[in-house]
Amino acid sequence: MKILVAVKRVLDYNVKARVKSDQSGVDLSNVKMSMNPFCEIAVEEAVRMKEKGLAEEIITVSIGPSQAQETLRTSLAMGADRSILIEIDENVEPLAVAKLLKGVVEKESPNLVIMGKQSIDGDNNQTGQMLAALLGWGQGTFASKVEKDGDQLKVTREVDGGLETVGLKLPAVVTTDLRLNEPRYASLPNIMKAKKKPLDTMAPSDFGVDVSPRVVTLKVTEPPKREAGIKVESVEQLVDKLQNEAKVI
């Protein structure tokens, strides 16, 4: 099997986003950027499938600025074989990302695409489903377990009521949830090795995809702040406050 994994460079999950004072967006200057946590899980899953002998080659793709090379190098250090950067400085919307990824799929013919369920910056939760639609493939979203079962893929999904398992005809798209696996840290030797692995750079125009935005951001503001509350001294005081002040019990 050949596996394609899409990885996105985002504001590190430990950093609290700060809104720019001109309300044009979130301030990304001088802040730590990392691989989207769900994409790390996607890379890890692909690498485990390769280690189990289920896959021969793992290709990672990122759409983003030249610094997204670092994100791709991280994926190579985790065990991917080669990478493709589709370089663009502007933010690209999920539909356009899906169209670009479709172009990569048509070029590389993978049997499986693994992606994150959600980028933690835009919180879109769209791209995997969109790619599956554009390719006419089945989708296994929010996966907490992925098993190969003959020429099918069995995917256990985290849904509102609990867990659901679906069978997918391959090729297919899978998106990862948090409990699918725990991504490894790349070891120093692997980080060194990753520097020599192939990383191709392409442009959106190579795929003939129009990436101009369909949804325009008019402004980005801070969420309403909660008033700092009080500390109560005892359970009795808490119950009294809830009953007589907040009137919620």
Add this chain to the structure above:
Amino acid sequence: MSILLVAEHDHKSLNPATLNAVTAATKIGGDITILVAGENCGPSADSAAKVAGVSKVLKADNASFGHHLAEPMADLIVEQAKSGGYKYVLAPATTMGKNIMPRVAAMLDTQQVSDIIAVESADTFVRPIYAGNAIATVQSKDDVKVITVRTTGFDKAAAEGGSASVEDISASGASDLSSFVGQELTESERPELTSAGIVISGGRGVGSAENFEMIEDLADTLGAAVGASRAAVDAGYVPNDYQVGQTGKVVAPDLYMAIGISGAIQHLAGMKDSKVIVAINKDEDAPIFQVADYGLVADLFDAVPKLKTALENLKQAA
């Protein structure tokens, strides 16, 4: 203008999230048609017809929609959206809506707007980004708008008062791309997490699955739903569908109690719009206290049983 709203339901009844989405649709304005797809889903379709503000219900009753698999559902929705000339396709941002709607959007070649919490005008919507640490106002330029609705952003439409017609649509929904294999649903008599008036959540501080019963007992005293942090889910104290947060469920009850939860940004993203927040934590510097209306610095193993007793006494006195 006309709106096609995809119902979230379990074939027997409507999920309340559908009612929140109806309110969002009402704010956009225009005729609202609810699509109820399922297997033996007559009761859901009948409930949908009674919802205030709904003009029509389309019922697609077929075994292939029995598990709301994304592939047949998206085919059905796209077919209906096109033949009906709808300008909007909406669904609540439940795991079902999140699974199906982007597939619909891509098939319609439109950029979905996810998780809206407010409607500014017919093409302008408000949605949280970066785990709710920023709020974006966005304008959709697409001809057909595909939208998922965050239920906490909108009140529920009245479940009664409407008298829409129910129209049967025949659709086979056959797709060989995916199949249903099985499910493990959490059984509970408690209120549903996202629509409960009171939510009691436990975190890593609770320590074990056995200890978590303490949280559940407290919840039962108040008729509350039970939630958890991701750390508690990861540690196996509770099932995954208890998770509240950026990547779990978003709740905004009248009362939210966070017990043994530190208050990581990802957790706050799922509960900071609750009306009243209580935090019980033994670390007085825990970030959860920054959003709590009432903070109690205490060992939860001491405070929770006391709280339960106090609440029981209150109930008896009433």
